[in-house]
Amino acid sequence: MRSSHSRSAAVAAVVASALATGLLAGTADAAEGTASAEAVRIHDIQGTTRISPLNGKQVADVAGIVTGVRAYGSRGFWMQDPDADDDDATSEGVFVFTGSAPTVAVGDAVKVSGLVGEYVPGGTNSGNQSITQISKPTVTVVSSGNALPEAVAVNEYTVPAAYAPAGDPAAGGSINGLTLEPSRYALDHYEALEGMNVSIRNSRVVGASSAQYGELWVTVKGWENNNRRGGTVYGSYESQNTGRLKVQQLAPLAQQPFPVANVGDKLTGTTEGPMDYNQFGGYTLVARTLGTVAKGTLAPEKTKPQAQGELAVATYNVENLDPGDPQEKFDALAKAVVENLASPDILALEEIQDDNGAKNDGTVSAEQTLAKFTAAIAAAGGPSYQWRTVNPENNKDGGQPGGNIRQVFLFNPDRVSFTDRAAGDAATATGVTKVKGRAALTHSPGRIDPANPAWQDSRKPLAGEFVFRGRTVFVIANHFGSKGGDEGLTSHHQPPVRSSEAQRLQQAQSVNAFVKQLLAADKNARVLALGDINDFEFSETTKALEDGGALYAAVKSLPKRERYSYVFQGNAQVLDQILVSPAIKSYTYDSVHINAEFAVQNSDHDPQVLRFRP
Incomplete structure (x- = not known):
C-alpha cells in the first residue's frame, strides 16, 4: 500500500451517495452532471478501473499539490493529493488539461473545478489506453512552496512479473473495465500510478535517446531478458519486458538539451516526475528531475571477413x-x-x-x-x-x-x-x-x-x-x-x-x-x-x-x-x-x-x- 491513511467518513458518505444516485455509473451516462460538490478527491476521480467512475461529470474544488507543469504540447499540469487512501488501485494524481500555458507552479496547493474525462492519445482507433483528466478547469491557488508528495519508487521489487490481465471477451478484449490489480500485473501497477509523482534510480538504458523528442527507454529490471550489449530482448509475444519504462524530459528541449545515451548506458541518480501515458510507447515518466547518463563502452560491431571459398x-x-x-x-x-x-x-x-x-x-x-x-x-x-x-x-x-x-x-x-x-x-x-x-x-x-x-x-x-x-x-x-x-x-x-x-x-x-x-x-x-x-x-x-x-x-x-x-x-x-x-x-x-x-x-x-x- 502507498499509505496507511483512509478516507474520512464524510468522503465515504459522499461516494456512497454518488453511487446511489448513479453518478459513478461509468461512461455510459456522459451528461455533464455534477459530482457531489465539495468532497470529491482525486482517488474518487481515478477509481479502481482505467475509466473514471466520474467520466463526463463536473467536479468542484478538487484539492492537490502541483507536481509538474507542461507548458508545451498538451498543456496543463499534474496535481496529487498528499493524503492518500488505503487502496493501491486508486491513483492519487491526475492531469489537469488547461489548453494554454498553465499559470500554476510546482509546489502550489490548488483547488480545481472542471469536467472529468478520458483522453485517448492517438485517438480511439489507436487502441491506446486513456488518460483520466480534468478539462475546462477553474483553478484556485491556495498556497505556494509546499513540499511535494513523496515519490513512489518504481523498481524491480515493485513492478510485477506478469505484464497484463487478459482482456474481457464481453468487452472485445478490453481491460478498461477490469478492476486494477497493481500487485499482480505491470500494466495495472503503472495505471494505478497514473498522474502520480514517481521515481526511478540507477536504471540501464535499453532504448537509445532521441534528441528530437527528448526521451529514452530504461529498464528497472536489469536482469530481465538482458543481452550482452545491455539491451532487453523481446523473444516472444509473452515476453513484453515489464521493467521497460519511457523517460521523457518535462522541460522544453529549447531550454534544456536532452542527454545523449546509447543502449547499455545508465541513467544514474534519481529521475523523478509524474507518470504519464504517451501516444508513442505508453506509460512515461515525465521527468521533472532527470538523472545523469553514465556512459558505457558500447561500440559498433564488425563482422568476420569471408574466407576465399565462402x-x-x-x-x-x-x-x-x-x-x-x-x-x-x-x-x-x-x-x-x-x-x-x-x-x-x-x-x-x-x-x-x-x-x-x-x-x-x-x-x-x-x-x-x-x-x-x-x-x-x-x-x-x-x-x-x-x-x-x-x-x-x-x-x-x-x-x-x-x-x-x-x-x-x-x-x-x-x-x-x-x-x-x-x-x-x-x-x-x-x-x-x-x-x-x-x-x-x-x-x-x-x-x-x-x-x-x-x-x-x-x-x-x-x-x-x-x-x-x-x-x-x-x-x-x-x-x-x-x-x-x-x-x-x-x-x-x-x-x-x-x-x-x-x-x-x-x-x-x-x-x-x-x-x-x-x-x-x-x-x-x-x-x-x-x-x-x-x-x-x-x-x-x-x-x-x-x-x-x-x-x-x-x-x-x-x-x-x-x-x-x-x-x-x-x-x-x-x-x-x-x-x-x-x-x-x-x-x-x-x-x-x-x-x-x-x-x-x-x-x-x-x-x-x-x-x-x-
Missing part, C-alpha cells in the same frame, strides 16, 4: 536513401559496408529511393542513388559494386509518397557473377524453368508474383540468379509490409490487435510458394530469402516462410538473447532476416549491431550477414 550475403535497410541526402550519410553507410560488413559479395538493400527522393513527380529510376552509393563504397576502400533492380510503378509500392522505395542487389563482380535473364519489369512475374537440368529464373532480375493482392501498396520481392565459383545461388530480396496500424503493447486490448500481420502472412505464403517451385525443379537449389521481413523470428509470418521445410530462419541459429536487428520502445527484436533452403546446411550468421542501439544512427536497422560455402 560466399557472404548480407541485407541492409538503408532508410530512404536518395541523392538529396547529405554526402555524410552516403559516406557513413559506405564505410559500414566496407568496415563493419567486410564488403559482402552480395548485398540486398532495402529502402533505396528514386533519383529525386520524396519529390512526387513520377520519377522511378534510382540510377543516381545507386551510382552515388556505390561510388562512396569504392571511395571507402570497398569493391566496385555493380547493381541489379527492377524499377517500381510510381507510388505503387508504399513507403514515402514519391520516394518509390525498392530492393536492390549490389554484387562484387570480382567474386560473384549475376546471371541476366530477360530482366522483368514492375508488372511481370519471374517464374521457374530448367536450364541444362537445373532450376533457373525466367527473368533475372525479376519480381515475384507482383499481381498478387498480398503486394498491394507494398514492395514486391526481387529475385536474382548469381554464380559463385561455378555454383548457382538464388537470392530473393524482400521488404514486407510494415507494422503500421498495429496496437502497442500497452493497448487496452490484451493481447493487442496486430492487424498488419494479415498482409505479411500472405506475402510470406507467396514467397514460400515460389521457393517451393525452385525446389521442385531442383531439390538441391541454394536459395536465400532475405531482407526487412518486418516480423519476428517466432511470428506466423516467419512460420509461413518456413512452411514445408522450404526455408529456415537462420537468425535462430544464434542464442536467443542475441537475436535482434532493431530496437523499438526499449525492446531489442528481430525484423531483418536471412532464411536459407535445405541445401545450405552449414553457415555462419551475424546480426551486426551498428545502428539500432545508438543515439546517432545511419539507419534504424542493423544489417545481417550470412557466410557459407556453396
Whole structure:
C-alpha cells in the first residue's frame, strides 16, 4: 500500500451517495452532471478501473499539490493529493488539461473545478489506453512552496512479473473495465500510478535517446531478458519486458538539451516526475528531475571477413536513401559496408529511393542513388559494386509518397557473377524453368508474383540468379509490409490487435510458394530469402516462410538473447532476416549491431550477414 491513511467518513458518505444516485455509473451516462460538490478527491476521480467512475461529470474544488507543469504540447499540469487512501488501485494524481500555458507552479496547493474525462492519445482507433483528466478547469491557488508528495519508487521489487490481465471477451478484449490489480500485473501497477509523482534510480538504458523528442527507454529490471550489449530482448509475444519504462524530459528541449545515451548506458541518480501515458510507447515518466547518463563502452560491431571459398550475403535497410541526402550519410553507410560488413559479395538493400527522393513527380529510376552509393563504397576502400533492380510503378509500392522505395542487389563482380535473364519489369512475374537440368529464373532480375493482392501498396520481392565459383545461388530480396496500424503493447486490448500481420502472412505464403517451385525443379537449389521481413523470428509470418521445410530462419541459429536487428520502445527484436533452403546446411550468421542501439544512427536497422560455402 502507498499509505496507511483512509478516507474520512464524510468522503465515504459522499461516494456512497454518488453511487446511489448513479453518478459513478461509468461512461455510459456522459451528461455533464455534477459530482457531489465539495468532497470529491482525486482517488474518487481515478477509481479502481482505467475509466473514471466520474467520466463526463463536473467536479468542484478538487484539492492537490502541483507536481509538474507542461507548458508545451498538451498543456496543463499534474496535481496529487498528499493524503492518500488505503487502496493501491486508486491513483492519487491526475492531469489537469488547461489548453494554454498553465499559470500554476510546482509546489502550489490548488483547488480545481472542471469536467472529468478520458483522453485517448492517438485517438480511439489507436487502441491506446486513456488518460483520466480534468478539462475546462477553474483553478484556485491556495498556497505556494509546499513540499511535494513523496515519490513512489518504481523498481524491480515493485513492478510485477506478469505484464497484463487478459482482456474481457464481453468487452472485445478490453481491460478498461477490469478492476486494477497493481500487485499482480505491470500494466495495472503503472495505471494505478497514473498522474502520480514517481521515481526511478540507477536504471540501464535499453532504448537509445532521441534528441528530437527528448526521451529514452530504461529498464528497472536489469536482469530481465538482458543481452550482452545491455539491451532487453523481446523473444516472444509473452515476453513484453515489464521493467521497460519511457523517460521523457518535462522541460522544453529549447531550454534544456536532452542527454545523449546509447543502449547499455545508465541513467544514474534519481529521475523523478509524474507518470504519464504517451501516444508513442505508453506509460512515461515525465521527468521533472532527470538523472545523469553514465556512459558505457558500447561500440559498433564488425563482422568476420569471408574466407576465399565462402560466399557472404548480407541485407541492409538503408532508410530512404536518395541523392538529396547529405554526402555524410552516403559516406557513413559506405564505410559500414566496407568496415563493419567486410564488403559482402552480395548485398540486398532495402529502402533505396528514386533519383529525386520524396519529390512526387513520377520519377522511378534510382540510377543516381545507386551510382552515388556505390561510388562512396569504392571511395571507402570497398569493391566496385555493380547493381541489379527492377524499377517500381510510381507510388505503387508504399513507403514515402514519391520516394518509390525498392530492393536492390549490389554484387562484387570480382567474386560473384549475376546471371541476366530477360530482366522483368514492375508488372511481370519471374517464374521457374530448367536450364541444362537445373532450376533457373525466367527473368533475372525479376519480381515475384507482383499481381498478387498480398503486394498491394507494398514492395514486391526481387529475385536474382548469381554464380559463385561455378555454383548457382538464388537470392530473393524482400521488404514486407510494415507494422503500421498495429496496437502497442500497452493497448487496452490484451493481447493487442496486430492487424498488419494479415498482409505479411500472405506475402510470406507467396514467397514460400515460389521457393517451393525452385525446389521442385531442383531439390538441391541454394536459395536465400532475405531482407526487412518486418516480423519476428517466432511470428506466423516467419512460420509461413518456413512452411514445408522450404526455408529456415537462420537468425535462430544464434542464442536467443542475441537475436535482434532493431530496437523499438526499449525492446531489442528481430525484423531483418536471412532464411536459407535445405541445401545450405552449414553457415555462419551475424546480426551486426551498428545502428539500432545508438543515439546517432545511419539507419534504424542493423544489417545481417550470412557466410557459407556453396
